[in-house]
Amino acid sequence: MKIDNFSLPHPILRPDGNVKGNFSTHVKVNVKKNEVRIVADMILTNDVLKNFIEEKKVAFGLDISCKYTIYRESFTSFDKKMEILIPAAKLRDTTEVNCFLVAVKDIQNYKNEYREDIYDNRDFNLSKGEILGYSGRDTFEVPKEWEMPEVGGAFFVLDKHSGKEVKYELGSDPILIKIPKKDFQVMHDIKKNERMKAVFYTLYAYPAMLYVLSEIFGERKDMYEHRKWYKRLHEILSSSQFRQLSQNQEESPKIAQMIFQYPLTNSINDIEKVIIGLSEFSE
Amino acid sequence: MEQIKQYIISSTRLRKMKDELRNKKGSDLYFKKTYIFGDADLLSSETKTPNKPVAPALPGTLTKLKLRGYADLEYKNAKILFEAYQNLTPEDASDERFWAYLTHTTFWDYMKKRTNLGSVSEEKKGDYILTHWFLDPLSPKTIARNDIARLWWSAYLTHDEKLKDPYMLTRQLFSMQDYSRTLIEGVQGRNRNVLHGVLSFVIDNPELFKQRKEAKVRFVMRKINQIGGYRLLSSVSKKEVKNTLKKLEKEITSVK
CATH class of the missing domain: 2.60.40.10 (Immunoglobulins)
Structure with a gap:
């Protein structure tokens, strides 16, 4: 409920009000x-x-x-x-x-x-x-004990589609990341490999989170407030680690990297290890 | 009471149905005789079931020109649905899986005739189906736009056993589309005393609302919203809400 300041016929006792006390x-x-x-x-x-x-x-x-x-x-x-x-x-x-x-x-x-x-x-x-x-x-x-969707508690769930681009469906719960069919199996192999986990996050989860943050820091936030993923994200952003940051679109890249524990840096490290490994193998 | 198993659509299947429609696919399925579900798509619900199959009147003579007939039909359907599902709790009635099950199975034929999907452009079919067959995202607005959920919720919110005709307020609610938009979807209308107070006031003052009823009801709702900004209307009785509106009679009379 919102108090309509313009309609108030007299002052009321409130933190920023005119009544003493x-x-x-x-x-x-x-x-x-x-x-x-x-x-x-x-x-x-x-x-x-x-x-x-x-x-x-x-x-x-x-x-x-x-x-x-x-x-x-x-x-x-x-x-x-x-x-x-x-x-x-x-x-x-x-x-x-x-x-x-x-x-x-x-x-x-x-x-x-x-x-x-x-x-x-x-x-x-x-x-x-x-x-x-x-x-x-x-x-x-x-909260109600509704039937849980496939990936319990995760932000994203992955699916394939016949198009060429990666798509994000925020109207879903969890958020749906739709990957071109021909890339889907490769993505699965990357995701399964512990040494390439950060690469997976950089390729799919990080861009998805950038999009999510741009939406919830923008004017369309109201559309998602009911979503479980929104509430989970809201909890994360209210935690001590994130509370100090300005929560706006400019800070989205930083926030998204923090949520996934700096996947861009980690994936560079992972790729470097693979390159070193391949060089040693070829020697 | 014979317990009939009540089913709901699984979250996974529901999500796939909506994803397809958002991507402008799957609307052709809404012209089929039945909507096909796999075994894993439907779950047994915890909700108490109706004690007889619900059989709402199909809109056989429904045309856009018969506005009065349309209002009566919705009210009658609301009464049937509410009485059939009289044990439904608000928590269960806010479950999109339940309503989507009903729109896609029990009321499949009713929905196809009621919504006239054939007249909607191809580009807009997906969104149209999402609006009328689903509750996405859940909100008073989407409840008011789902063609089956709206019936039950309208009866639930306005039904009053203390009245000689317990559905008197329900009939008034269905007499004008504006009530849905302003009362059901609004913050003030969530409170029973406010909702019943407004509807009763209109019913009790037929002469006042005989002319320009729509404009006057909109005016009443604007005033209720304005007053609700400094007065906790949810803390006063239905009678006091009516008395508040009574004081506005002169202003209401002069609404053009």
Whole structure:
């Protein structure tokens, strides 16, 4: 859910907002086969809103949404620790949690303490449901034990086709690398040979990853967010090794080489060994 | 309850079918009497099965000119499908393998007549089939465009046992294509109270929506999206959603 900044009729308590104080939420999720348990601990430092919570006019709210099962439900509580149970059958894959402070009754003449004095002489009439605070958005996964595709967990799977070029199908899960029929057997022989593993990665996996990165760093990222390969790649890019890098198209070659542990350098080394081996043999 | 085995298409086979269509191949198979699957292509599903074979009405008199008849037919088919698969969970109903199985086997004849693939250009056939027979990638948008999944999901999201006619809101949903695009595909419409509130409001105010209904419903949806940007509509009741819309009556009346 996105808060529409232009539509907000009054300031709300949020990290970059005009209301003084703080509102933060720590969310812990436990996904089991039949249920999903969400525990949220809220921290609020704003006396006006704390008083409204005690008067039961404002509540803490969690909004849970899953687009893959067309699900959305809100839960409210006056307790700063909330525990929610949702049947796992209602959710699938990426699920979003948004944390709010929300009016549970109409409130007249609402005012708070503001960072800017332009609101000092203003008060607001609020309707039930209006957002008064927002501490942020989190996502979690509710994975299902779907039937796994052929190459468990790998980014790519290889197939042959009758054309002349190598093609990449990102709409597949895993990503399909389609190799010309006449090259397919040779590719298999290279892949099987431990001494030529880096060569295989340079010829097929590295260019494929360059293409993948250019797509997910570009405008068409939304098309792939549902894919398992996307989520796996997202996890890798969120790890400490990659987090420091600028994640954009310019850095794609560097990132792709890091993911496959520098295949270009390694394949040069492999080829050199083969050449040395062939020279020694011919002597 | 007699348990009939429910099948789904395997991931591997599904991927191959879609790859072919993306490469503009395989659309000729959609003119055959049946779609041929190998033994390894179909898997037994964990989903509970319907207790009788689903037999939706085939669109025998369906033409583009009969818009009213078309709406009724979709609603009736949705009711039949939902009742046949009343034990389907949202998690299972989000499984593309299940819906692709139904579009390629149980409802094969229905799909061919319903979609009129022959009138689509050769260049666009692959994409057209991917849109109507599959859910690729899975999203509310692709669910709304798959011709079988849409029926079940529309009934599931709007069915209300507390109403005298539990499918009253379903019928309203099918009365206009805009509902699918704005409600089912939108973030606000994922919440039952919002979805039911909007549909009930339109039903309860027939005079208000008698003229220029499409424009007015679009206006209502824009306002719901706007209000949803600062008000947690998923935290209020269906009645409160309707009351919110009631306050907009004057604006709705003046929509051109």
